[in-house]
Amino acid sequence: MTGQESLKTLPLGDLHQHAGARFGGFAGWSMPITYPLGVMKEHLHARQKAGLFDISHMRLFVLSGPDCEAALSKSCPLVPADIAVSRSRYTFLLNPDAGIIDDLIVTRLGADRFMIVANAGNAAIDEAELKARAKGLHAEIEPLDRVFLALQGPAAEAALARAGVDTGDLHFMQGIEPRENWFMSRSGYTGEDGFEIALPGADARALVAMLLADDDVEWIGLAARDSLRLEAGLCLHGQDITSATTPVEAGLLWAIPKPLREGGPYVGAEALAAAIAKGPARRRVGLKAEGRQPIRAGTQLMDADGEPTGEVTSGGFGPSAGHPVAMGYVRADLAAPGTQLIAEIRGNRVGLSVAPLPFTPHRYRRG
Incomplete structure (x- = not known):
């Protein structure tokens, strides 16, 4: 079996083929790299109007149960009790040396329910780590099978409204479950205003059809996603941050609450405090x-x-x-x-x- 044949296929892969995408491997997935518009125009379209990205290679987990706060406290340098419902936080899974196993977005959906968005290449490791750190607690880690889309750019909100999706009063780094089996957050990795939406396959196909009928919306591939996030100064795990990189040297301490920089219940707390004291x-x-x-x-x-x-x-x-x-x-x-x-x-x-x-x-x- 060739490397290309062994890659996972996106649930909407046929739509990308019909759109004329050029594919390449990324984090074990066959991903649309560019479309006929070309990387330069795709990039500028996302900055000027609205770019539609298929990010279904990324992994979503629901963390639930009466001990979910305790499980999250052991897993990440967060104070879960301080996260209000519908609020999202950027955080990390650290190893014992304070290296970044993965960077995550965590959103509180209820008293005993959180959504965790993880990177594609780290999904299996993240799941194993989260389950290990929740061992002995009344907390469940459930991977979700969803299509995951991002709509990014200044016209994103209006395009979603025309497609019948009410974004409510969401602000940056807020997330909700607007419909059954849907998760929507006002976030993204381009530096632009935008949304990420996880939803069942049938709903995703209907939404994509409506969005692409909008003159403001174009498919955007992985190449432009990379140039957009790089211009925005956002790290790509596996390149700019790795399990050998600490949040201190990466300049990401802002994501860790100050009381937890001196210690805490999470894995890597002692090493992080030592790295801070020593300086990078x-x-x-x-x-x-x-x-x-x-x-x-x-x-x-x-x-x-x-x-x-x-x-x-x-x-x-x-x-x-x-x-x-x-x-x-x-x-x-x-x-x-x-x-x-x-x-x-x-x-x-x-x-x-x-x-x-x-x-x-x-x-x-x-x-």
Whole structure:
């Protein structure tokens, strides 16, 4: 069996084929990479109107039961009691060394019910970890079989309304169950206002048909999703953050409540507190190259004296920014914006500078 044949197929795979998608492998799935519109126009369409993404490769879990708060407290650096119904939080599954097993979005749906959205490549590991950390508690981890769609861009809310989907008064990082077996949150990974909707297959096909009949909506592939999230300064697990990366060096401590930075019941608490006290040896930064040539992931970075100082973890061209954009890790003393660095690409040295993140401003609808 070839690698392509062994990839999982999206529930709406036939729709993507009919739309003329070009497919490629990602996290074990056959994913639409681009459509006939092309990556540049797809990217700009999502920024200017509304882009429709099939993110069904991602995994949703329902955490429920009388001990679900305790299970979540053991699993993640969160204070579940502080999360109001319909509120979402960005958080992490950490290993004992405070490395990021995965980054998650957790939404409270009721007194004893949470929705957890996990990354595709980590779904099996996440499920095993969540169940292990809930062992002995009255809490159940249930994987959901749903189509998962994202509609992103300034026209997303209006397009959903025209398709008969009432988004209510949702603001950024809020989520609800608007219909039976539906989950909808005002969130996404593009830096734009938008929504993520998990729903049964038949409902998804009907919704997709209505959305694509709207002149403001176009299918957007994985390539543009990557350039959108990179411009927005958002991490991709497996590249910008991994199980060997701590939230400290990744610049993600803002997602951890201050009392839990000194310890707590969650796995990795002691190591995280030690990492905070010590300070990071390296930091995640934005990187802007001179000229028009993109600097790709894996490119080694040097300081002005030619000494190794870090590595690019994500890189490409930013269609909205109008120049190459990248993220990576550099020695902590070189992480200040404006610091000059050097990348060596196929024997040529390219200058680049540390740049503030994000490269394009976030346009979330906040309350």
